[in-house]
Each structure stands twice: as structure tokens, then as C-alpha cells.
Amino acid sequence: MVDELVDVAAFVGEWPFRRVPGTTPASLRSLQEKVGVTHVLVSPIQAMFQPVGHAENRYWATELADNPFFTFVPVLNPSLPGAEQELTQWQGPVRLLPGAHDYALDTMVDWVRAAGEQGSTVLVQVRMEDQRTAHHRFVLPEVSVDAIASVAEAAPDTRLVVVGARPPEIVAICHRTKPGQVWADFSQAEQLDLVRRLTDQVGAERLLVGSHAPIYVAEAIPAKLDVADLTDDELTAVRIGNARAAGLV
Secondary structure (H helix, E strand, O other): OOOOOEEEEEEEOOOOOOOOOOOOHHHHHHHHHHOOOOEEEEEEHHHHHOOOOHHHHHHHHHHOOOOOOEEEOOEEOOOOOOHHHHHOOOOOOEEEOHHHHOOOHHHOHHHHHHHHHOOOOEEEEOOOOOOOOOOOOOOOOOOOHHHHHHHHHHOOOOOEEEEOOOHHHHHHHHHHOOOOOEEEEOOOOOOOOHHHHHHHHHOHHHEEOOOOOOOOOOOHHHHHHOOOOOOHHHHHHHHHHHHHHOOOO
16 A cells, blocks of 8 residues: 555635634644645635635745645636636646635636646535535535536546535536546545445546545544555555546645
């Protein structure tokens, strides 16, 4: 089994709705390393509360520039004027929060195509928190399977990572999109024997490890992987191989 373990779905910064551990780079790294994670993709939590996340993106990109444990993933808003120009200022993966920034993903096809043309993988956040447990004044719209499938079909050369989907959504998305173009993490997926079931249903090559830390706990990663009974090849794909194929590391 490989030692590398990539968490593709984490954030940095304070979560305003409750006190959570791991909100600073040092504390987040400590918690992640305790569960065997060797590399983390992080985005700024505060960018979800701002239509223009430029300041948060620049601040955290600078803070994490010399920390090889992290890959910084900016949160961009393709609905804003000048969004495609802003996109060109970033290399590597980028994250979209359609629910927080109040736009329909499937109306942003041109932007998604532009991301693919510059080689950026697009992480699409389906949800930030379960609507049933969210603050009643902060229940955000969620991204539908139909919207993701539509964008994947319309932008076939752009790699998409679906973050925060539930098990039935992961299965539906993978069945309606192409391997090698669309992957999904299981940071917000809960089900008995989750990873084994998803592997049987969609294939290990479609799955990525995610924690949604610090909003959720990193300890969920080994809890999900250790009972999955994956082959060495399947485990390698889920832990690191798919992240490489998706252009995340």
C-alpha cells in the first residue's frame, strides 16, 4: 500500500456557526497528519461569504506559498464581471461554490470551458453543510446532479471534481459522466461500508478522499477507508492515483 494520502476537500479559516478545531494551517496540518494524510487541498472558508473572494484568495495563497503540505485552491465566482480574466490569474485547480454565491452552475459553461482550456481542474461544491443542520438563516441551495451532468457534457475537455455529494448523487453523477473527466469525493457521504459500496457501483477510479475539514472531522477518512476491503490497486487509486489523474497534485 502506498503511504501517500491526499485530502482534496478541506478549508482553512474560522467556521462562523460553531467552534471547530483545525482552523489554522498549523492546527489543520496536525489533525490531518494524525490520520495519515500527507497532502491537503485547501480553500478559504471566508470566501464563501464574499461575492468577490479576491482578498481572501490572495491572503491565503501567500500564507501557504511555502508550505508543501498544502495546495491552495482559490474560490472563484464565475458569475461576476471579469470572471474569465480573474481565472487566468490562477494556475492549478479552482473551486466553485454555486450555492453560496447564488448562481446556477449550468449557466457557467463558457467559464468552465475556459478553465479546462488553461488546464485547471474545477472543484464543484455541491453543498457546504447538510441543509437539515444548517443555521436556519443560512440554508444554501445545492447543486443538482442534472446541472453537473449538463456542464460535464457541454465542457468535455474540463476535468471536474464533485465535492460534498451524497452516495446516491455520487452514483448518479458517475453513471452520467465520463471516467477520466469527472471524479467525486466522499467527504459528506455517509453510508454503511461506504467506500466499498461506491467502488462496486462506480469503480475505484472515480473516487477521491475528502474530509471537509475543519467543518467536519478528518478522523472520518480512516474510518471510511479502513473498513473498505479494497485491493491494493483500488486503494492506491483512491488515496493518490485519482488525485493525480484529476490534475490536483
